[in-house]
Amino acid sequence: MSVLVWTYIFVGVTFGLYLGIAWFSRVKDTRGFYVAGRGIPAFVNGMATGADWMSAASFLSMAGLVSTMGYAGGVYLMGWTGGFVLLALLLAPYLRKFGHFTVPDFIGDRYESSSARVVAVICAVFVSFVYVTGQMRGVGVVFARFLEVDINVGVVIGMTIVFVYATLGGMKGITWTQAAQYWVLITAFLVPAIAISYRLTGQPLPSIGMGSTLTGDGTYLLERLNQIHADLGFSSYTEPFANPAWHKLNVFCTTLALMVGTAGLPHVIVRFYTVRTVSAARWSAFWALLFIGMLYLTAPATAAFARYYMIQSLQGQATEDLPQWFRSWERTGLILWLDDGDDRLRYSNREDNEIFRSGGLTAAQLSEIRGEHERWLAGRPDGVEGRAVMRGLGLSGPDTDIIVLATPEMAGLFNWIIALVAAGGLAAALSTASGLLLVISSSVAHDLYFRIINPQASEAKRLVVGRTVIGLAVVVAGIFGIYPPAFVSQVVAFAFGLAASSFFPAILLGIFSRRVGTVPAVAGMIVGIGFTTFYIIGNVFLGMPAWLFGINAQGIGAVGMALNFAVAILLTPFFPPPSEAVQRIVENIREPEGVGPAAVIETAPEH
Amino acid sequence: MPSPPVPSKKPPPATKPPAIGRYWRANLRLMGILLAVWALAGLGAGVLFADYLNELGSLGGFPLGFWFAQQGSIIIFILLILIYAVAMNRLDARHHREMAEQSRGSSR
Numbered sequence: 001m002s003v004l005v006w007t008y009i010f011v012g013v014t015f016g017l018y019l020g021i022a023w024f025s026r027v028k029d030t031r032g033f034y035v036a037g038r039g040i041p042a043f044v045n046g047m048a049t050g051a052d053w054m055s056a057a058s059f060l061s062m063a064g065l066v067s068t069m070g071y072a073g074g075v076y077l078m079g080w081t082g083g084f085v086l087l088a089l090l091l092a093p094y095l096r097k098f099g100h101f102t103v104p105d106f107i108g109d110r111y112e113s114s115s116a117r118v119v120a121v122i123c124a125v126f127v128s129f130v131y132v133t134g135q136m137r138g139v140g141v142v143f144a145r146f147l148e149v150d151i152n153v154g155v156v157i158g159m160t161i162v163f164v165y166a167t168l169g170g171m172k173g174i175t176w177t178q179a180a181q182y183w184v185l186i187t188a189f190l191v192p193a194i195a196i197s198y199r200l201t202g203q204p205l206p207s208i209g210m211g212s213t214l215t216g217d218g219t220y221l222l223e224r225l226n227q228i229h230a231d232l233g234f235s236s237y238t239e240p241f242a243n244p245a246w247h248k249l250n251v252f253c254t255t256l257a258l259m260v261g262t263a264g265l266p267h268v269i270v271r272f273y274t275v276r277t278v279s280a281a282r283w284s285a286f287w288a289l290l291f292i293g294m295l296y297l298t299a300p301a302t303a304a305f306a307r308y309y310m311i312q313s314l315q316g317q318a319t320e321d322l323p324q325w326f327r328s329w330e331r332t333g334l335i336l337w338l339d340d341g342d343d344r345l346r347y348s349n350r351e352d353n354e355i356f357r358s359g360g361l362t363a364a365q366l367s368e369i370r371g372e373h374e375r376w377l378a379g380r381p382d383g384v385e386g387r388a389v390m391r392g393l394g395l396s397g398p399d400t401d402i403i404v405l406a407t408p409e410m411a412g413l414f415n416w417i418i419a420l421v422a423a424g425g426l427a428a429a430l431s432t433a434s435g436l437l438l439v440i441s442s443s444v445a446h447d448l449y450f451r452i453i454n455p456q457a458s459e460a461k462r463l464v465v466g467r468t469v470i471g472l473a474v475v476v477a478g479i480f481g482i483y484p485p486a487f488v489s490q491v492v493a494f495a496f497g498l499a500a501s502s503f504f505p506a507i508l509l510g511i512f513s514r515r516v517g518t519v520p521a522v523a524g525m526i527v528g529i530g531f532t533t534f535y536i537i538g539n540v541f542l543g544m545p546a547w548l549f550g551i552n553a554q555g556i557g558a559v560g561m562a563l564n565f566a567v568a569i570l571l572t573p574f575f576p577p578p579s580e581a582v583q584r585i586v587e588n589i590r591e592p593e594g595v596g597p598a599a600v601i602e603t604a605p606e607h
Numbered sequence: 608m609p610s611p612p613v614p615s616k617k618p619p620p621a622t623k624p625p626a627i628g629r630y631w632r633a634n635l636r637l638m639g640i641l642l643a644v645w646a647l648a649g650l651g652a653g654v655l656f657a658d659y660l661n662e663l664g665s666l667g668g669f670p671l672g673f674w675f676a677q678q679g680s681i682i683i684f685i686l687l688i689l690i691y692a693v694a695m696n697r698l699d700a701r702h703h704r705e706m707a708e709q710s711r712g713s714s715r
Contacts, residue, residue, distance in 0.1 A: 068679070074653060074676030081648045081681045088688045089638050093695070207678055211667035220668030238673040252654050258647070279699065282692040286685070293685050300677040560690040590631055592699040 006419030007146045014184050014423050015161055018177045018430070022165030025085040029289075032464050033170030034048050034101040034442050035273045042177055046287020048178035049271045051185060051431035053080075053262075054295055055131070056138025058427035059185055063407075064400030068302035070229075070237035072246035074300075075254045075554075078261070081289060081296050082255070083262025086504075088285030091263060091273040092100065094511045096281035097589040102439070104447040104505060110510040111518045112582060119525055122504045124266045124443045126270050127495045128169075128436040129477070131267075135433035136481025139426060145332060145405065146422035152482045158430060159478035166441075166474065167467045175274060181427035186294055188424020192408040192417050196305045199411060206301035219427060228311055233349040237307070253555030261496030262563050263502035270442070278592070306407040306546045310347075310398070314355070315411060317345045323548045325409035333358030333501070335398035338386045342406045347397075356390040357399040361437060375591040431563040437477065441470035494536050497553070501528035501560030509568055514586050519579045520571035528564030532557055626709060630702045637694055641687050648683040657689065 027033050040048070058080070066073030100106055108117030113456075136155050144152025190206075197209030199223060213220050219227075225237045235242035241251065262268065313323050322345070329335050337345055337358050347355040353403045358366050373386030390396065405425070408418045445466040450457055452518055457465070502525050509516045509524075510524045535556045551559065577583070652660060657672030666674050 023648060068655045071657070071673055074673075074680075077677055078649050078653050078680050081684050082645065083686050085641075085645045089641060103704050208667075210678075211669040211674070213668065214652055222668050222670070222673070238655075238661065238670045240661060240672055240676070248654065248658075252650060253648060255654055279692075282688075285690045286692045289685050289688050293681050294683050297678060391697055589626060590634075591629065592702050 003146070003414060003415045004148065005413070006416045007422045010419050010423035011426060013148065013351045014427060015448075017180055018161060018165060021176045022168050022173045025176045027170050027172050029468060030446075030459060032172050033463055034079055034438075034446060035270070035464050035599045036170075036175045038274060039146030040274040040276075041285035042275055043287050044179050044199045045175070045271060045275050045280070045284035046291055047182040049284065049288035050177045050291035051178040051182040051272055051427070052435040053268055053292055053432070054185060054428055054563040055432035056135050056307065056425065056429035058295065059189065060068070060138060060401050060404050061426055062301040062308065064403035065298040066300050066401045067307045068397065068400050069246070070235070070242070071240045072243060072251060073303065074463050075251055075258060077296055079255045080262055081292060082259040084285060084289040084292070086259060086263035087268065088282065088289070089270065091507055091511070092281045092285050093278045095269060095507070096272050096275065097278050098585070099273070100260025101446050102435075102442045103221075103269050103507070104443055106510065107503075107506055108447065108451065108483035108586065110582060111506075112579060113518045114216050115520050116525070117447060117451065117519065118504070119387060119522070120506075121443045121447050122174055123498055123529070125440055127265065127498055128267060128497045130272060130479045132212045132433050132436040133441075135369075135429045135436070135478040136477050138316075138429040139433075140354055140481055142422050142425040143399075143431070146419070155478055155481040158426070159474055159481075162430055162434050162437065163471060163474045165516070166437055166470050170466065170470075171274060171438055174438055177434065178431045181431040182291060184427040185424040185431070185469045186291070188420045188427070188577060189295050189404075190298060191420060192411070194414055195413050195417065196309075196407065196411045200305055200308070202584045204248060206298045206305075208550045210301035210568045212303050221308060225308055228308075232311070232347065250551055250555055251351065253558040257555050257561070260504045261500040261557055263506070265495070266443075266499075266503065267432075267439045270439060271435070285518060302407060304401045308408065309407065309410045310559050314345050314347055317457070318343050323410070325406050326442055328409070329402055329406050334402040337561055338370070338390065340387070351387075351391070353389065353396055355397060356387075356395050357397065359393065359399070361393075361395075361397045377581055407499035422431060434554075437470055437473045440473040444567065445469045457552060492535075497536055498529060498534045500557035501532040503565040505561055509565075511586070511589065513584050516568055516572050517575050519575045520568045523571055524564040524568030531563050532560035626702060626705045629689055630698065631639045633698055634695070637691065637698070644683065649680045654699055
């Protein structure tokens with residue numbers, strides 16, 4: 001059977017499964033809608049958290065980034081897993097004990113301030129929208145490549161599926177669907193990796209295969225990669241800080257910012273509200289990182305295998321010898337070849353490089369560059385060398401997304417394995433999108449509408465508002481997916497920077513200090529957010545140099561976080577401590593369950 | 608790294624049973640140790656000392672610093688959360704026992 005038929009089968013079966021789960025887990029009250037009735041077992045919540053966390057970016061882009069960046073790719077691997085240690089030790093159990101619906105809820109109640117609550121709502125909604133747009137786009141791209149439908153049709157199909165199970169089942173539907181999606185995505189990621197690892201090194205376990213010798217060769221894979229990189233003018237694959245853009249301080253700050261940002265992302269935090277007890281919250285953090293680790297330990301191996309395969313199968317080939325996968329991916333613009341006239345493909349990090357990607361260029365712009373390049377080759381005066389143009393545009397080398405999508409084809413794996421990757425990519429994108437949409441819905445419907453605008457709203461009315469907001473959010477996210485605002489890919493760094501510099505310090509101080517009051521906390525948040533926003537906007541959009549010791553936009557959240565902590569702690573002695581009631585809440589969340597006074601009912605609206 | 612805030616030096620309020628204070632201090636100690644390992648494994652071995660570790664030796668085909676950055680740190684993170692979950696749930700249970708004994712003692 002062809003890849004296309006297999007893909008239709010896998011996508012059809014998994015989508016049917018998601019809808020079936022949605023029907024069985026529909027809910028009738030806000031507790032079910034926002035926190036799944038707090039009845040999710042730790043093990044299942046771990047799976048759901050894994051799927052929630054592993055987005056289209058983790059599944060499709062991360063291995064490609066590591067593949068291109070070598071050692072420096074570790075910032076994503078360490079950053080996006082290390083954050084779970086902070087989450088498990090510092091936040092999750094206490095927030096579960098506190099027992100609210102959302103993150104702004106905690107900020108608003110702990111600091112007794114509506115303005116703090118509104119700041120938190122704005123951050124949560126902004127972070128989630130930035131993120132969800134990328135997911136919807138990911139759905140469209142997978143559909144377009146594997147099912148040969150228009151990108152926009154793909155986005156609409158994805159939207160419809162999410163719309164059904166998110167409005168019907170709220171958090172409960174989303175949780176059980178995510179648990180199913182976890183298995184789809186992890187299978188789709190591991191099966192090709194294991195097959196390739198075995199083929200290349202004779203080791204079935206990718207994490208071990210990566211450090212093994214190549215079959216029939218005797219050199220270590222990584223050693224061979226370093227050799228190839230040196231020959232082609234790329235910086236070493238395994239040597240730290242070989243690329244001057246990723247100097248030690250920058251790697252340090254980026255890793256830290258991603259870790260802290262991960263711990264502060266609202267759609268991950270709310271997952272810990274859905275379990276029964278504090279002890280279950282701790283266990284589900286363990287299961288979550290174990291399940292996430294399965295992908296994150298495999299991704300660097302896939303990255304190294306793909307790097308090796310790609311260079312080996314392309315370097316020095318003539319037009320008629322090019323592999324089939326190159327032909328099919330050339331059509332998507334993720335990889336393209338501008339020959340210098342000798343009909344031998346050359347991929348390097350020097351001026352003689354001939355491999356590029358189309359990036360944001362339109363088909364018309366691209367064919368113009370190609371036309372001028374042809375004329376240049378023919379020696380005509382109106383010709384322009386396309387390679388120099390592409391280099392000037394920063395489009396050297398293939399698109400990083402191609403690595404996961406095309407590696408099974410590069411390695412010549414079975415058609416059904418290639419199709420499985422499509423279903424996995426969709427599962428990763430849809431599961432993350434639904435988690436984010438729920439955060440948007442609960443921030444607006446619970447924190448803004450119920451807690452600030454209309455506290456008298458009845459249970460039924462709140463459920464209707466929650467459903468309406470999530471429905472609207474799906475539609476808006478879909479529109480962004482169809483017409484992606486150009487800035488979206490650039491502001492993902494912003495999502496982490498913002499989460500790191502706003503939520504994390506505010507929640508941490510809220511739990512571990514009885515003394516920090518409203519003014520210092522809000523001032524800290526505003527300084528942290530303000531500095532991070534200023535630096536990222538200046539650096540990414542206004543061409544400002546990375547003036548602070550060369551730290552890039554992705555790493556600046558670490559500095560924003562430090563500023564937030566510093567301001568809040570320095571101001572604390574000059575302002576009054578929080579009220580008696582809040583101090584009792586803080587006392588209470590520190591105690592293990594089942595002892596001490598019962599939860600402070602009047603301030604803990606778990607209704 | 609964000610250092611866990613220092614526990615307040617004041618003795619716990621008189622109304623609080625001392626067991627809560629003991630529980631909280633044990634919790635902070637455990638957290639401090641685990642977070643120190645977290646920082647050493649991830650930001651230390653994976654970033655700050657990665658270049659020295661690469662020089663130092665290798666693990667199979669992996670230079671050591673590179674292995675920490677792409678494999679070792681993640682494995683250690685998973686183990687840290689496992690240790691935390693087991694130790695904290697044990698601490699919770701001990702605290703419950705102490706509280707039960709205390710209330711039996713006071714009712715006698």
